[in-house]
Amino acid sequence: MPDPIGPAPVSKPAEAPSPAPTPAPGEPTSERVRGIFSLIARRYDVFNALSSFGIDRLWRRDAVAAARLTRTSRVLDLCAGTGDLSLALARLGRPAAVVGTDFVPEMLEIATRKARAYKGRTTLAFEVADAQDLPFPDASFDVVTVAFGVRNLPDRRANFAEVYRVLKPGGRYVVLEFSRPGFAPWRWLYHAYLRFVIPAIGGLLTRDRGSFVYLNDSIRSFPDQGALAAELRQTGFSAISWEDRTGGVVAIHVAVK
Numbered sequence: 001m002p003d004p005i006g007p008a009p010v011s012k013p014a015e016a017p018s019p020a021p022t023p024a025p026g027e028p029t030s031e032r033v034r035g036i037f038s039l040i041a042r043r044y045d046v047f048n049a050l051s052s053f054g055i056d057r058l059w060r061r062d063a064v065a066a067a068r069l070t071r072t073s074r075v076l077d078l079c080a081g082t083g084d085l086s087l088a089l090a091r092l093g094r095p096a097a098v099v100g101t102d103f104v105p106e107m108l109e110i111a112t113r114k115a116r117a118y119k120g121r122t123t124l125a126f127e128v129a130d131a132q133d134l135p136f137p138d139a140s141f142d143v144v145t146v147a148f149g150v151r152n153l154p155d156r157r158a159n160f161a162e163v164y165r166v167l168k169p170g171g172r173y174v175v176l177e178f179s180r181p182g183f184a185p186w187r188w189l190y191h192a193y194l195r196f197v198i199p200a201i202g203g204l205l206t207r208d209r210g211s212f213v214y215l216n217d218s219i220r221s222f223p224d225q226g227a228l229a230a231e232l233r234q235t236g237f238s239a240i241s242w243e244d245r246t247g248g249v250v251a252i253h254v255a256v257k
């Protein structure tokens with residue numbers, strides 16, 4: 001409320017609004033990320049399968065194992081996209097419920113369509129939500145997962161704090177994300193693949209090479225395994241561990257509330 005006996009507000013001369021600054025190459029702004037995923041939604045699954053030679057399915061399988069689900073677990077899958085991890089959680093982990101969320105409706109439409117074929121015991125639902133501001137009560141999930149999502153968040157710490165809030169005490173946050181191979185020759189090869197091959201495949205499939213240049217930049221500017229673990233620890237998580245897959249191309253971090 002304005003202070004009734006305080007100084008009268010000084011009116012400022014009108015200023016022309018300054019244009020929004022251009023984001024740095026790998027910087028994930030919400031507008032940029034929304035734009036990219038709404039544009040590539042229909043080709044996203046094909047791109048994933050081609051660009052990872054199908055290994056992405058094995059990475060998601062291992063993320064499900066790291067979640068250590070039981071029949072009564074309630075799971076929140078963030079940045080669920082076209083639903084591949086949500087479906088793997090339901091099919092392989094068979095928990096009580098999986099809620100998949102994403103802030104791009106075009107991605108979730110595909111997830112919802114794919115989920116129609118699922119006939120198992122798990123209650124599977126998708127809803128639109130920003131991973132940095134979750135519409136769920138405190139301590140409402142046993143496990144939260146995210147695959148290839150945290151790299152795209154402008155405010156990772158806001159996400160970590162929100163996940164901490166919605167997890168039950170003892171609950172697990174499982175983060176599957178691109179990372180940094182430790183063996184230098186493998187890392188150089190991988191970085192060359194990201195720089196030259198990924199934009200070429202992505203450009204052919206979607207005619208939007210720029211989105212895939214962003215993908216390369218965002219992977220290369222993302223913290224390595226140890227730095228990501230430190231960020232999780234600073235948010236209050238404990239017992240943080242990680243395992244590399246494919247020589248560190250991806251890592252699966254687990255953090256406990």
Ligand SMILES: C[S@@+](CC[C@H](N)C(=O)[O-])C[C@H]1O[C@@H](n2cnc3c(N)ncnc32)[C@H](O)[C@@H]1O
Nearest residue numbers: 037079080081102103104107130131147148152
């Ligand atoms: C690379 S896709 C990963 C999809 C899926 N998890 C998978 O494993 O294939 C990243 C997803 O994160 C979503 N995303 C990015 N920023 C988000 C945010 N702030 N809140 C919710 N979803 C977000 C994008 O819309 C996109 O669907």
